[in-house]
Amino acid sequence: MLKFILQRVLSMILVVLIVATATFFMMRMLPSGPFAREKKLPAQIIQNLEARYHLDDPLWKQYIDYMGNLVRGDLGPSFKYTNRTVNSIINDGFPVSATLGVVAVLLSVAIGIPLGIWGALKQNGWQDNFVMFIALLGVSVPNFIMAVLLMLVFGLWLHVLPVAGWGSVTQVILPAFTLAGYPIAFIARLVRSSMIEVLRQEYITTARAKGISERLVILRHALRNILIPVVTVLGPLIASVFTGSFVVEKIFAIPGLGRYYVTSINDRDYTTILGVTIFYSALLVFMNFLVDLTYAWLDPRIRYVERKVS
Amino acid sequence: MRRVLSVVLMVALVAASLFGAVSCSTASKAVVQEVTYNLGTEPATIDPALSQGIPEANVILQVFDGLTRIDKDNMPQPAIAESWVISDDQKTYTFTLRDAVWTNGTPVTAYDFEYAWIRALAPETASQYAYQLYYIKGGEAFNMSVKVEDKYYVQAVDAQGNPVTKKQGDKDVPVPDMTKEIVPSRDVAVKALDDKTLQVTLESPTVYFLNLTAFPTLMPVCKAVVSTNDKWAADVTNFVTNGPFTLTEWSHNDKMTFVKNSTYWDKDSVKLDKITYLMVTDESTALSMFQNGQMDVGSTVPLAELPKLVASGDAKIFPYLGTYYYMFNVTKKPFDDVRVRKALTLAIDRNAIVTSITQGGQVAALAYVPYGIADATPGSDFRRVGGTFYKDNDIAAAKALLAEAGYPDGKGFPAFTILYNTSSAHKSIAEAIQQMWSKNLGITCTLKVEEWGVYLDDRNNLNYEVARAGWIGDYMDPNTFLDMFVTNGGNNGTGWGNKAYDADIAKAKATSDPVARMATLHDAEKILMTDMPIMPVYFYTNPVLITKHVMNFYQSTLGFVDWKNAYME
Numbered sequence: 001m002l003k004f005i006l007q008r009v010l011s012m013i014l015v016v017l018i019v020a021t022a023t024f025f026m027m028r029m030l031p032s033g034p035f036a037r038e039k040k041l042p043a044q045i046i047q048n049l050e051a052r053y054h055l056d057d058p059l060w061k062q063y064i065d066y067m068g069n070l071v072r073g074d075l076g077p078s079f080k081y082t083n084r085t086v087n088s089i090i091n092d093g094f095p096v097s098a099t100l101g102v103v104a105v106l107l108s109v110a111i112g113i114p115l116g117i118w119g120a121l122k123q124n125g126w127q128d129n130f131v132m133f134i135a136l137l138g139v140s141v142p143n144f145i146m147a148v149l150l151m152l153v154f155g156l157w158l159h160v161l162p163v164a165g166w167g168s169v170t171q172v173i174l175p176a177f178t179l180a181g182y183p184i185a186f187i188a189r190l191v192r193s194s195m196i197e198v199l200r201q202e203y204i205t206t207a208r209a210k211g212i213s214e215r216l217v218i219l220r221h222a223l224r225n226i227l228i229p230v231v232t233v234l235g236p237l238i239a240s241v242f243t244g245s246f247v248v249e250k251i252f253a254i255p256g257l258g259r260y261y262v263t264s265i266n267d268r269d270y271t272t273i274l275g276v277t278i279f280y281s282a283l284l285v286f287m288n289f290l291v292d293l294t295y296a297w298l299d300p301r302i303r304y305v306e307r308k309v310s
Numbered sequence: 311m312r313r314v315l316s317v318v319l320m321v322a323l324v325a326a327s328l329f330g331a332v333s334c335s336t337a338s339k340a341v342v343q344e345v346t347y348n349l350g351t352e353p354a355t356i357d358p359a360l361s362q363g364i365p366e367a368n369v370i371l372q373v374f375d376g377l378t379r380i381d382k383d384n385m386p387q388p389a390i391a392e393s394w395v396i397s398d399d400q401k402t403y404t405f406t407l408r409d410a411v412w413t414n415g416t417p418v419t420a421y422d423f424e425y426a427w428i429r430a431l432a433p434e435t436a437s438q439y440a441y442q443l444y445y446i447k448g449g450e451a452f453n454m455s456v457k458v459e460d461k462y463y464v465q466a467v468d469a470q471g472n473p474v475t476k477k478q479g480d481k482d483v484p485v486p487d488m489t490k491e492i493v494p495s496r497d498v499a500v501k502a503l504d505d506k507t508l509q510v511t512l513e514s515p516t517v518y519f520l521n522l523t524a525f526p527t528l529m530p531v532c533k534a535v536v537s538t539n540d541k542w543a544a545d546v547t548n549f550v551t552n553g554p555f556t557l558t559e560w561s562h563n564d565k566m567t568f569v570k571n572s573t574y575w576d577k578d579s580v581k582l583d584k585i586t587y588l589m590v591t592d593e594s595t596a597l598s599m600f601q602n603g604q605m606d607v608g609s610t611v612p613l614a615e616l617p618k619l620v621a622s623g624d625a626k627i628f629p630y631l632g633t634y635y636y637m638f639n640v641t642k643k644p645f646d647d648v649r650v651r652k653a654l655t656l657a658i659d660r661n662a663i664v665t666s667i668t669q670g671g672q673v674a675a676l677a678y679v680p681y682g683i684a685d686a687t688p689g690s691d692f693r694r695v696g697g698t699f700y701k702d703n704d705i706a707a708a709k710a711l712l713a714e715a716g717y718p719d720g721k722g723f724p725a726f727t728i729l730y731n732t733s734s735a736h737k738s739i740a741e742a743i744q745q746m747w748s749k750n751l752g753i754t755c756t757l758k759v760e761e762w763g764v765y766l767d768d769r770n771n772l773n774y775e776v777a778r779a780g781w782i783g784d785y786m787d788p789n790t791f792l793d794m795f796v797t798n799g800g801n802n803g804t805g806w807g808n809k810a811y812d813a814d815i816a817k818a819k820a821t822s823d824p825v826a827r828m829a830t831l832h833d834a835e836k837i838l839m840t841d842m843p844i845m846p847v848y849f850y851t852n853p854v855l856i857t858k859h860v861m862n863f864y865q866s867t868l869g870f871v872d873w874k875n876a877y878m879e
């Protein structure tokens with residue numbers, strides 16, 4: 001097991017380094033630069049700016065310097081937000097996105113799994129149709145429509161929730177539901193189909209034959225098995241939901257990390273582009289790693305060490 | 311399972327009613343002197359020297375007070391400078407400062423101004439608006455100098471007068487001329503004569519210099535603090551200021567809080583106790599928050615909703631010193647022919663564009679310099695004095711010109727593209743113009759949309775045929791619109807050049823008599839509008855969302871908001 005973990009950690013570091021390198025060079029191939037303006041800056045001022053951020057060094061030197069700083073955990077200064085470092089941008093933005101993400105993930109699990117089970121148990125009944133309808137809606141309604149609808153109904157018509165902003169508990173509800181819309185639907189469908197499949201398995205029949213109550217059959221025997229596909233999708237889902245969504249953060253005016261994925265590229269804010277990309281990819285590979293570990297715990301058939309035959 | 315569901319529902323209902331109760335109790339608001347404003351975006355900095363544009367200015371101008379401050383009529387008034395004397399050649403300004411203090415209790419002195427301006431000009435500060443200080447004698451040379459260790463040198467030039475550079479990796483780096491040192495305290499003509507007297511000598515008479523002293527880049531900074539702490543503007547803790555308000559909270563990408571500065575010299579004119587800035591980028595969200603009572607004033611308005619909001623009194627349209635125009639690449643055929651450029655300029659219906667597309671009270675541009683800039687005689691307007699240069703939608707004249715250029719009814723006119731950057735407004739305008747040219751002149755063109763950076767790159771490299779552009783003035787003088795079109799000017803972008811035009815701009819710069827100077831600038835504009843390297847479309851406006859409770863709201867024609875005299879009713 002230890003050997004497996006060690007191997008995975010090494011490959012994770014390698015993946016992040018490859019992502020960092022690829023992003024570094026691809027980003028520099030983009031036309032234009034961080035100091036391009038509609039009101040063009042005088043050449044000398046651009047030179048002053050490039051000198052300040054060491055952009056006048058040869059590219060290979062910039063790369064070596066960047067990688068050196070990266071190893072020390074220093075993501076450099078932002079070109080757009082003078083006086084701020086990329087580390088501080090992530091430190092400020094990530095907790096906000098993560099808070100929203102935790103609520104959204106909890107909502108999707110707490111609503112998606114029961115919905116899926118309910119649909120599977122009443123397969124082809126009206127309850128099942130209802131669940132499938134909700135799932136279809138959740139998958140097909142884009143989040144920016146969902147956001148505006150929620151805002152309109154709960155903010156402007158019913159006046160029960162603030163339409164946007166950040167700082168109070170009430171301001172978490174609408175964006176969290178918007179973020180959870182797709183995962184709820186996705187998880188509900190996944191759970192429903194896995195449940196239908198699992199309920200046909202022989203060990204369920206065995207359990208029922210032993211006279212265990214239906215409730216226990218579902219909760220103890222079936223549920224644990226259907227969690228494997230759910231956990232598989234939860235890993236990347238958590239990574240993407242935690243690091244924020246550009247659309248949701250923009251519409252609800254939330255000071256999270258998600259907006260930087262888009263704005264930093266528009267601004268050609270090189271260090272911020274790299275910083276958030278590296279951070280996101282690191283989180284993503286880490287979550288996948290956790291998923292693999294969880295498999296072993298959920299399903300005794302999965303082992304990451306070769307079984308020794310005695 | 312049913313029981314679980316009902317419990318969940320119950321909890322949800324209770325929670326909803328609780329939140330509902332909370333929001334109800336805050337709904338009844340007494341008239342307090344507090345205002346919430348949507349800045350629209352996170353400011354890139356709060357350091358005056360590093361200010362990059364309007365969001366930064368809208369923060370800096372609340373917390374700093376310069377030598378002058380712009381009043382509601384867009385005229386500079388004494389601020390930290392109590393009075394000033396201008397020399398006969400209009401090049402030397404001697405300012406006398408009033409008693410004013412920084413928020414740390416120390417007095418605001420002439421040395422703070424000297425330090426702030428030298429700092430903004432220093433090459434290592436890399437200020438993007440340093441050129442607002444190029445009017446000061448020696449300012450441009452200092453900003454362009456090369457720093458070696460802690461000394462500054464003039465960049466070396468070869469026998470032909472071209473700057474010398476050396477290859478460092480794949481970059482050209484300027485080479486210093488070690489015999490020509492620049493000492494800022496000696497060579498940059500801003501000098502504190504004593505605590506209360508600041509003397510500034512300009513390169514040439516600059517009639518709008520007192521406007522510039524109210525510009526963010528020229529705000530003073532507290533020398534004792536800034537020279538010892540390079541992180542002074544990183545957050546609010548060490549942010550020492552001298553303006554009507556102080557910044558007490560900055561939550562990045564979220565909000566800023568300002569409170570009235572009780573040590574401000576003119577605190578009796580300040581009525582607001584608290585200002586909250588929000589940073590809502592989405593226009594529709596901002597409107598919803600405005601309608602929900604979460605903000606009082608907003609800098610962004612969804613275009614489609616604007617006419618309705620203006621009619622209901624929820625939005626006001628402010629003048630804005632800017633021109634939306636199309637530029638022609640005069641180095642490419644057939645746009646090298648002035649008759650073609652003129653024909654295209656005459657063949658569009660600007661009134662239709664402003665009334666049915668932009669809908670924000672914009673004015674059809676029949677010249678380049680917009681309304682709102684004073685001419686030489688008091689109370690006159692440069693645009694009204696200069697008049698218009700062509701008729702809108704003059705199809706007959708356009709057709710005649712096109713035929714004269716060898717393309718009767720558009721026959722044989724080469725295919726070309728209109729370049730613009732991603733924006734639904736630019737797209738609608740480009741489509742309208744495409745259709746007008748096709749209908750009125752029989753010429754066809756395609757549209758090309760590019761991401762902002764790519765678009766700027768193509769524009770700067772003359773890699774286009776016709777492109778959209780916009781220009782917002784930096785100060786209230788026609789020169790801010792005209793000097794950009796000198797031959798090879800950094801913001802010219804068209805490949806056009808005209809010796810007589812260059813001479814006019816140079817002459818205006820050296821002229822101190824306002825009447826003669828304005829006459830020269832009118833002449834320059836006439837040359838520009840005769841050669842037509844650009845096609846003006848409309849003059850910008852600046853709409854804001856604003857509740858009826860906000861009084862004395864001021865937004866300058868440069869787009870800068872000043873809350874000093876505003877109050878709630």
